[in-house]
Amino acid sequence: MTTLFEIKNITKNYWGTNEEKYRPYLFGNITAVLQKAERIALLGKSGQGKSTLLRTLALLEPLDNGVISFNGVSAKEMDTQHWRMNIAYVAQQSIMLPGTIEDNLQTVSKLHNRSFDEGLAKELMKDIGLEHLEWSKKAKDLSGGEKQRIALVRTLLLDPSILLLDEITSSLDQESKELVEQLLTKLHMEKGTSFIWVTHDLEQAKKISERVWYMEEGKLAIDSSTEIFFENRHPFSEQVML
Numbered sequence: 001m002t003t004l005f006e007i008k009n010i011t012k013n014y015w016g017t018n019e020e021k022y023r024p025y026l027f028g029n030i031t032a033v034l035q036k037a038e039r040i041a042l043l044g045k046s047g048q049g050k051s052t053l054l055r056t057l058a059l060l061e062p063l064d065n066g067v068i069s070f071n072g073v074s075a076k077e078m079d080t081q082h083w084r085m086n087i088a089y090v091a092q093q094s095i096m097l098p099g100t101i102e103d104n105l106q107t108v109s110k111l112h113n114r115s116f117d118e119g120l121a122k123e124l125m126k127d128i129g130l131e132h133l134e135w136s137k138k139a140k141d142l143s144g145g146e147k148q149r150i151a152l153v154r155t156l157l158l159d160p161s162i163l164l165l166d167e168i169t170s171s172l173d174q175e176s177k178e179l180v181e182q183l184l185t186k187l188h189m190e191k192g193t194s195f196i197w198v199t200h201d202l203e204q205a206k207k208i209s210e211r212v213w214y215m216e217e218g219k220l221a222i223d224s225s226t227e228i229f230f231e232n233r234h235p236f237s238e239q240v241m242l
């Protein structure tokens with residue numbers, strides 16, 4: 001059986017040479033595999049390199065060492081655009097493209113040569129509680145939480161196989177946060193979409209994931225089932241402080 005997603009010995013060195021660091025890399029020799037569609041929570045203290053890891057997996061930052069593969073094909077062998085359509089990053093700080101909400105929803109589809117599915121866009125906007133928004137509204141005038149959800153819808157319209165989600169509910173109220181969690185869980189169940197979801201919200205991690213990756217000291221210190229991680233039965237769990 002072909003492996004869905006494989007991360008093999010990847011390393012990202014610290015940038016700059018004049019920083020006095022006790023290790024040469026931000027993260028080093030990280031190895032992990034998704035054999036099938038999975039829901040992963042990526043946890044770790046601030047500054048551990050979680051965002052950088054996700055950006056590297058989306059080919060938005062170069063790798064210093066190692067290999068990543070999707071369905072048995074390495075990133076080096078695949079067209080970057082094609083890779084990013086399958087393995088899509090939703091940023092920690094959502095960036096709106098110029099123009100209206102509609103421009104934002106359409107442009108990303110066009111950039112990836114996908115026809116714009118208006119029906120699906122409406123459905124997704126409704127699912128995450130944004131059905132009341134006029135699509136003619138300027139994207140720059142939206143609230144932080146609205147921008148965050150539109151950035152997610154923009155990416156979901158591409159129907160990626162693996163979503164790299166970077167604190168995508170950090171600006172949301174409880175109700176909107178739950179809508180996003182329900183939508184992503186539904187996509188996993190119905191379409192087999194995987195996600196690697198960075199969060200500092202442990203309740204959220206418990207709810208949305210079946211597996212936890214915990215980053216510490218530049219390593220993937222824990223790769224465990226969510227249940228075991230939170231039941232403190234993992235040998236490393238006493239060191240886990242978020």
Ligand SMILES: Nc1ncnc2c1ncn2[C@@H]1O[C@H](COP(=O)(O)OP(=O)(O)OP(=O)(O)O)[C@@H](O)[C@H]1O
Binds near residue numbers: 013044045049050092
């Ligand atoms: N090559 C590099 N690429 C990216 N960040 C680097 C690099 N070298 C050093 N850094 C530093 O490492 C840290 C990594 O930050 P990153 O945003 O990935 O962490 P994070 O785990 O996502 O933190 P947070 O939970 O606060 O979002 C930053 O302080 C950054 O300046």
Ligand SMILES: [Mg+2]
Binds near residue numbers: 052
């Ligand atoms: Mg981050």
